[in-house]
Amino acid sequence: MKYSLKDKVNLLSERTRFERNVNRERNSNNLSDLQFALTNHILIKIEYSNEKGENSTRTIEPFALLNTENWLLVAYCRLRKEFRYFRLDRIQKMEYLQEYF
Template sequence: MLQSKKILTSSEIAKKFDISKRTAYRDIKALEASGIPIYTVEGKGYSLVDGFNVPPVMFTEEEANALITAHHIILQNRDKSLVKNHSSAIEKLKTTLKSAGKEKVELLSQRVAYMKNFKRENSSDSLSDIQKAITDLKIIKIDYVNAAGVSSSREIEPQALYHTQENWILIAWCRKRNAFREFRLDRIQKLVVLNQKFDDRSFLLLDYFAELIELAKKHS
C-alpha cells in the first residue's frame, strides 16, 4: 500500500486490513525498525522515500494510462472476481511508479469515466496523446468537424474523458467559445499537443455530470 500511493493514512491501513489504528501505528513502527525508509507527513500520513525498492518492471506513462483506462471498463463487468483481480493488478502497477507518476495516475483515474451505450464504436487514434495532455496540463490544437459537417480549428484545454461504448468524448475548455465543450474523438481530423501549459481548473468530472443532469431537468 505504501508503494502504491504517495501518502497513506493510518485510517486507510486500518480499513484495508481490518485492524485498529493503534495496530496500524505499531505496524508502521515495525517497518521503520526493519529498515524500511518511511517518513511521516505531518497531519497527513506516511510516505516512502522516493526511489526505494525500484521494481524490476517499469511502465511508460502511456502504458500506465492505457491500463488505468482499461480498469474503468473492467469495473463495469458483472463478474466480481474479474473486478477484484484487475483491481489488485492495478495496485501492483502503481508500485512501479515514482511519486510524479503516482500523482498523474491518480489524476487520470479521477478524470476518466466509462458509460454504457450499445451502438457501434467509431475509430480514433488520439486517446493516448489526449490522456497525457490532461495530466501534463498541455493545450491541444485541433481541426474538428461537428455533427453538421462544419469544420473549425481551435485551441482547447483538455479536462476529462468518458466513453459511451459508441465514442470517446473529450471534455475541454474551448478558448474559442470561452466555455466547456465536448468533442467526439472520431471527429478530430488533426490533433497537435502544444508545448504550452494551461492553469489547472480543478475540474471535477462528477460535478460536471451533475450539472448536465440538472440542466436537462430544467429543460424537460
C-alpha cells in the same frame, strides 16, 4: 509544479469515465495522446468537424474523457470561452502546443 507518476495516474483515473461500448462504435486513435495532454496540462490545437461536417480549428485545455457510445473529450475551448464536449472520432488532426495551462 511537477507531478509524480502516481499523481498523473490518479488524475487520469478521476477524469476518465468508461461505460461498455456494446455496439463497438466510433473510437479514436487520439485517445492516448489526449490522456498525455490531460495529465501533463498541455494545451492542444485540434481540427474538428461538427455533426454538420463543418470544420473549425480549436485551441483547447483537456479536462476529462468520457465514453458511452463514443469517446468524448471535455475541454475548455478558448474560442468559445467555455467548457465543451468534443467527440474523438470527429477530431481530424491534433497537435501539442508549447504552452501549459
